[in-house]
Amino acid sequence: xxxxxxVAELLERAVAGEDAAxxxxxxxxxxxxxxxxxxxxxxxLRSVIAVxxxxxxxxxxxxxxxxxxxxQSAPAFEHWLSCVAEHRLYDAIRAEHAAKRGGxxxxxxxxxPAASGTVVDWLEQVALHERTPSQSAAAREAVGIVRAALEGxxxxxxxxxRLRYLEGLTVAQTAERMKRTEGAVxxxxxxxxxxxxxxxxxxxxxxxxxx
Numbered sequence: 001x002x003x004x005x006x007v008a009e010l011l012e013r014a015v016a017g018e019d020a021a022x023x024x025x026x027x028x029x030x031x032x033x034x035x036x037x038x039x040x041x042x043x044x045l046r047s048v049i050a051v052x053x054x055x056x057x058x059x060x061x062x063x064x065x066x067x068x069x070x071x072q073s074a075p076a077f078e079h080w081l082s083c084v085a086e087h088r089l090y091d092a093i094r095a096e097h098a099a100k101r102g103g104x105x106x107x108x109x110x111x112x113p114a115a116s117g118t119v120v121d122w123l124e125q126v127a128l129h130e131r132t133p134s135q136s137a138a139a140r141e142a143v144g145i146v147r148a149a150l151e152g153x154x155x156x157x158x159x160x161x162r163l164r165y166l167e168g169l170t171v172a173q174t175a176e177r178m179k180r181t182e183g184a185v186x187x188x189x190x191x192x193x194x195x196x197x198x199x200x201x202x203x204x205x206x207x208x209x210x211x
Contacts, residue, residue: 007074014066022066023187026059029078030183033085040089049092052171056186058085063190119197122146123165149199157192164189
C-alpha cells in the first residue's frame with residue numbers, strides 16, 4: 001500500500017509538471033517495459049532494433065503528453081506506458097520491413113517517431129561534419145552553432161549526446177560508458193536534448209529547429 005501511495009503521489013506531481021517525479025516513475029517502470037518489448041520483438045529483428053532505443057522514443061512521447069494524462073490510478077499509468085511503448089516498437093518494426101522491401105527513404109523515415117524533432121537531425125549533421133567537413137559556409141556556420149551550444153551544456157548532458165548522436169553508440173553502450181543504467185540514459189538523453197534546444201535560443205529559427 002505504501003508503494004502504491006508513493007506511485008500515486010509521484011504521478012500526481014508528474015502530471016502537475018514536476019520533471020523529477022516523472023523521471024522516478026519511468027525509472028521504476030523501465031525494467032518491466034524493457035522485458036515486455038524484448039518478448040514482443042521478433043527474433044529476426046533483434047540485431048537491428050534495440051529495445052532501449054525504442055524506450056527512449058517512448059519516453060519522448062511520455063514527457064510530451066504527461067500533462068494531459070488523468071492520474072486515475074497507478075495501473076492506468078502503467079497501461080498507458082505499455083501502450084505507448086508497444087506503438088513505438090511497431091513503428092520501428094514497420095520501418096525496418098519497409099526498408100528491407102526497398103521502400104523510399106522518405107517514407108521509411110516518416111514511419112519512425114522523431115526523437116526530438118530536428119535537434120537530433122542537427123546533431124547528426126555535426127557528426128557527419130566531424131567525419132567529412134562540409135565545404136558550404138552556411139553548413140559550417142550551422143554546425144558551429146550547434147557544436148558551441150553542445151559544449152556549453154552541463155558535462156553529463158553533453159557527454160550523453162556526444163556518445164549517442166556523435167559517436168553513434170546505442171543506449172546500452174552509452175550506459176556502459178557513463179556507468180549508468182540504461183533507463184537513466186534514456187531519461188538523460190531526453191533531458192539533454194531539451195536543454196540543447198533551449199541553449200540554441202534565437203539560433204533555432206536559423207536552423208529550422210522545432211521541439
